[in-house]
Amino acid sequence: AQRVTQPEKLLSVFKGAPVELKCNYSYSGSPELFWYVQYSRQRLQLLLRHISRESIKGFTADLNKGETSFHLKKPFAQEEDSAMYYCALRKDSSYKLIFGSGTRLLVRP
Amino acid sequence: GAVVSQHPSRVICKSGTSVKIECRSLDFQATTMFWYRQFPKQSLMLMATSNEGSKATYEQGVEKDKFLINHASLTLSTLTVTSAHPEDSSFYICSAVRQGRESGEKLFFGSGTQLSVL
Numbered sequence: 667a668q669r670v671t672q673p674e675k676l677l678s679v680f681k682g683a684p685v686e687l688k689c690n691y692s693y694s695g696s697p698e699l700f701w702y703v704q705y706s707r708q709r710l711q712l713l714l715r716h717i718s719r720e721s722i723k724g725f726t727a728d729l730n731k732g733e734t735s736f737h738l739k740k741p742f743a744q745e746e747d748s749a750m751y752y753c754a755l756r757k758d759s760s761y762k763l764i765f766g767s768g769t770r771l772l773v774r775p
Numbered sequence: 776g777a778v779v780s781q782h783p784s785r786v787i788c789k790s791g792t793s794v795k796i797e798c799r800s801l802d803f804q805a806t807t808m809f810w811y812r813q814f815p816k817q818s819l820m821l822m823a824t825s826n827e828g829s830k831a832t833y834e835q836g837v838e839k840d841k842f843l844i845n846h847a848s849l850t851l852s853t854l855t856v857t858s859a860h861p862e863d864s865s866f867y868i869c870s871a872v873r874q875g876r877e878s879g880e881k882l883f884f885g886s887g888t889q890l891s892v893l
Contacts, residue, residue, distance in 0.1 A: 709779075752819070760807060760824060763821065768818060
């Protein structure tokens with residue numbers, strides 16, 4: 667079954683600390699994975715996708731097929747990073763997405 | 776950037792009435808839009824795929840007669856919750872696929888509609 671798991675509901679860190687938001691997936695084919703972010707009172711927006719291999723706002727994520735993971739990382743968290751983060755798996759060519767349950771990141775001053 | 780407008784942002788209705796939610800792509804054409812449902816503190820669950828000019832395809836367990844989807848134009852998809860009941864109260868989110876010649880496909884989300892059925 668296709669599934670995205672985000673084990674942490676809440677992750678609280680201090681400003682300047684490293685951050686890792688975990689995401690594991692279950693998918694029989696070749697996955698395409700995304701991280702979406704939702705800031706307070708704003709809509710969901712794309713943060714990054716694994717095929718782009720880019721760094722957005724200091725965040726990176728590497729697809730590890732062996733561990734079926736796509737963890738989101740940032741070496742030094744900022745207060746403005748506080749938001750809800752969703753890991754998502756593209757189900758097929760139609761852009762259907764399966765979302766994880768989300769992790770709320772709270773960066774404290 | 777591309778914008779997807781969703782309206783209304785919040786609606787309260789009586790049990791038994793129908794509610795229509797609109798999703799518009801403001802600066803691009805979208806042949807495909809998606810409707811999601813999100814319960815408090817839970818993930819987004821895909822309800823259906825809205826295809827311009829053809830019938831919507833529904834995910835398993837979603838009642839097509841309950842959640843009517845119409846995608847009559849390249850910029851508008853509507854979701855109508857028919858004969859709404861309190862258990863239909865939820866946050867509904869639409870998304871639209873933008874095809875870009877250089878940037879490829881990208882998905883953009885509406886701001887969501889909070890439906891409360893009394």
